[in-house]
Structure formats: structure tokens, C-alpha cells
Amino acid sequence: MRRVLVALSVIPFAVIHAQGMAPVDQYRMDRAAEIALAKSAAPAAISEDADVLVMGAAGYETAVKGKNGFVCVVERGWATDYGNPDFWNPQVRSPFCYNALGARSVLADYLARTRQALSGMSEAKMEAAKPPLKLENGAMAYMLSKDGYLGGDVKGPWHPHVMVFMPHMSAASLGANVEHSPAVVNDSPTSRITVFVIPVARWSDGTADSAP
Amino acid sequence: MKITVVGITIAALLPAPVWAQGTANPYPSMAPVEQYRMDRAAEIALAKSAAPASISDSAEILVMGTAGYETAVKGKNGFVCAVGRSWANDFDNPDFWNPKARSPVCVNAAAARSFLPYYLTRTKWVLAGMTVVKMQAATQPVKPEAGAMVYMLSKEGYLGDNVKGPWHPHLMFVYPRTPDGAWGANAPGSPVEEYDGPSALVTLFLVRVSHWSDGSPDSAP
Numbered sequence A: 001m002r003r004v005l006v007a008l009s010v011i012p013f014a015v016i017h018a019q020g021m022a023p024v025d026q027y028r029m030d031r032a033a034e035i036a037l038a039k040s041a042a043p044a045a046i047s048e049d050a051d052v053l054v055m056g057a058a059g060y061e062t063a064v065k066g067k068n069g070f071v072c073v074v075e076r077g078w079a080t081d082y083g084n085p086d087f088w089n090p091q092v093r094s095p096f097c098y099n100a101l102g103a104r105s106v107l108a109d110y111l112a113r114t115r116q117a118l119s120g121m122s123e124a125k126m127e128a129a130k131p132p133l134k135l136e137n138g139a140m141a142y143m144l145s146k147d148g149y150l151g152g153d154v155k156g157p158w159h160p161h162v163m164v165f166m167p168h169m170s171a172a173s174l175g176a177n178v179e180h181s182p183a184v185v186n187d188s189p190t191s192r193i194t195v196f197v198i199p200v201a202r203w204s205d206g207t208a209d210s211a212p
Numbered sequence B: 001m002k003i004t005v006v007g008i009t010i011a012a013l014l015p016a017p018v019w020a021q022g023t024a025n026p027y028p029s030m031a032p033v034e035q036y037r038m039d040r041a042a043e044i045a046l047a048k049s050a051a052p053a054s055i056s057d058s059a060e061i062l063v064m065g066t067a068g069y070e071t072a073v074k075g076k077n078g079f080v081c082a083v084g085r086s087w088a089n090d091f092d093n094p095d096f097w098n099p100k101a102r103s104p105v106c107v108n109a110a111a112a113r114s115f116l117p118y119y120l121t122r123t124k125w126v127l128a129g130m131t132v133v134k135m136q137a138a139t140q141p142v143k144p145e146a147g148a149m150v151y152m153l154s155k156e157g158y159l160g161d162n163v164k165g166p167w168h169p170h171l172m173f174v175y176p177r178t179p180d181g182a183w184g185a186n187a188p189g190s191p192v193e194e195y196d197g198p199s200a201l202v203t204l205f206l207v208r209v210s211h212w213s214d215g216s217p218d219s220a221p
Helices: A031-039 A100-118 A123-128 B040-048 B109-114 B116-127 B132-138
Strands: A051-055 A060-064 A071-075 A094-098 A140-143 A161-167 A193-199 B060-064 B069-073 B080-084 B103-107 B149-152 B170-176 B192-195 B202-208
Touching: A031 A051, A031 A060, A031 A071, A031 A094, A051 A100, A071 A100, A094 A100, A100 A123, A100 A140, A100 A161, B040 B060, B040 B069, B040 B080, B040 B103, B060 B116, B080 B116, B109 B116, B109 B149, B116 B132
Parallel strands: A051 A071, B060 B080
Antiparallel strands: A051 A060, A071 A094, A094 A140, A140 A161, A161 A193, B060 B069, B080 B103, B103 B149, B149 B170, B170 B202, B192 B202
């Protein structure tokens, strides 16, 4: 499998860019379409009972109340790390379903960042104001939607994958990013957490990934 | 794949006790110890096959000696590879004494420090002739470190009579006991499976992947 570090949430790229936010309407979605896309991040057996968030004028709002602790959401470009060329890319639509541990820690960080973005804060000010990320052990997320657009590098949904969030660890300590390893990990020393990405065989609708 | 409750295991793939189907357990007690042994070179090769060579070529390799596991190859990347035997399973698992079981694992340093020792200790007990009852009584809680994980990508293993082979290539993430449902594991369509049981000390989350350690695809991912 091609080892591409996609523009996944909190995966940084050391690329400088100077573009600012596009007109906010370019980041919005039709509400029903956003709910459907968010839910497509996980199998229906999980997402049908999950909270579903949609992006409102000032931040994300709960559109569907769940009961299993999972939270599904379509993240925008600013989910990538500061300095990523896709940070303000209005095409980015990254569907996630977080478990409760991930929702309380990793997703909470993204939701705060979204409020900053929608209030007009610059990328530099957002970075300066970023709070500590209090990761909970066992935080994870599903990214099994084949309808997402994760960034300009992959121009689509990449591969279906599971993400496990860990305290910052090197890729080498996890056996990631080496030949024939199924794991992809960002190894940036500036990353606040490690995102362990595991490509899997099938999308959330049960269809096979065409190029696993 | 519907998962029935199994015990803690490095092998981890041993559901549905045969007993539940009214059949006698074929492995009620320990077989002659020779049946659990392997040729040393074959054991090293099988242990290393748990992870891609890019990991296992620099890993420490353990082999089972007369009193417990011994270091056969000194490593330098923090990973430890070994071939687990049947007593890695939970005590009430019908394969607990199955002499055919060979479960290749490569654990990262976090798991080598915090998860593997339970199995290495149990192996010493087994080889010393300790009874299951005494082993149960002496078992201490496992406290896995954050980031503890295991590669099980060998296509040469035999994880138990239920799968009669290596099952599928997968990664395992080791956590303290975690409530059911926390990862959406075992739900229809989920690529994650969860294992814990009545006497389990940790929760294992398994994520199936598409390729074996040699890069060949799983025939039925």
C-alpha cells in the first residue's frame, strides 16, 4: 500500500502557506447532506446510534442526539495541523465517528478550533491560543466513508481506516511507516499526540476498498 | 464476524468452547512438554514472521527453553517477537493445553514492558508444573502502558482449533479493561473486534489488516 500521509486530523505537514480563510459559505453544507456524510464514517450499526454534529454559524451543533457515546462529524480543513496547505481548503470534508473517549479529547480540540475559525481568528492566532490537548486513553475514531475529501494531496477519501489516538510516540516505537507495515503514523516532534492510522479492507457500507 | 467471549490471550482467536456444544475438551490437561517445543531455528523464524522484516529483523527474539523463554536474538528497536503457546489463552479456554497452538507475536516496547511479562511468567509456571488452579490464584493484574500494541501478521501460525490456522493478519491494541461498546467493536461492519472474558486482565482490540508480514494479501479480508 502506498504510504501517503494524508491530511488527517492533527497530522501536520511542514509546509508554509499564506492563504487565509475562504468565504465562509464555501465551508458549509446542506444540513441533511452533512448528517448523511458524517454518519458514513462508521458502519450503520455504530453511526445510527451516534450523536451527529453539523457546522452552524458559530460552531458545531448537535443535529441528532445519540445513545452509544459515539459522535460523528464532518471536519473541515482546519482539522489539519497549522501550516498544512489544506488548512483553509474549502473542499475538505473529512467524516469521522469518534468514540466517547475520542470525542471528549480529540474532537473537543477540533470543535474549539472551529469556533475560533468561524469567529474570524487568523491561523497564527489560533495556533498561539491552542490549549493543551488532554488525551484520554482508548480514544479512537472510524474513518470509513468513501465520500469524503481529505485534502488536496489525496483528492478523495484515501482508504478506509481506523485511527487510534495515543500520547506522542515515535513511528519507530509503533513499527509504523516502514515497508509492509500496515500502520501509518505521523512522526512530527511538534505533534501533541500520535495518530496511529490503520487502513482496513472495507468502507462503512461494506464494499471493498479497491486498492488496499 | 460474531465474537464469542474468549479469554485473554496473545493468540486471541479462540471462541466458542467446544464444551458448549456438548463435546469433551480434547485437551483437558498438559500434554508431554516436548509437544510444545519447537526446533530453535524454526521458532526464531516463526516468531519473526509476526511482523514485517523491517520491524522483526531488529527485534529481540525469544524462544521457549526448559524453564521459560530465553533471548535467542538480541534486538535494538524495542520490539520483542515470540511464538506464544496455548496457555496464553484464558484458563477456561478449551485450547489452553492444545499442543498444536503456535501464535507468533511481535510486541512493541510498551507492550513488552507491560503486557508480555504476564505470559512469560505464566510460561515459567507451566514449565514448572504448576496447576491451573494455582496459576489462577497467583495471577496478578496487568497494567498495560499507553501505546502497548502487538503485530500478528504471520501466515504460518496456528491460533487454535477453531480457526485451524493463522486467522487473518491483524494488529492488537492492549488496554486496561474497557467497557463493552467503547470502540464499537464486534458491531456489524466494524473492522474492530474486542476480546475480554471473565478472567481477562485487559481488553484487546483487534484491527484486521489486508496483508501478511511478507506483503502478500489476505485471501479473505
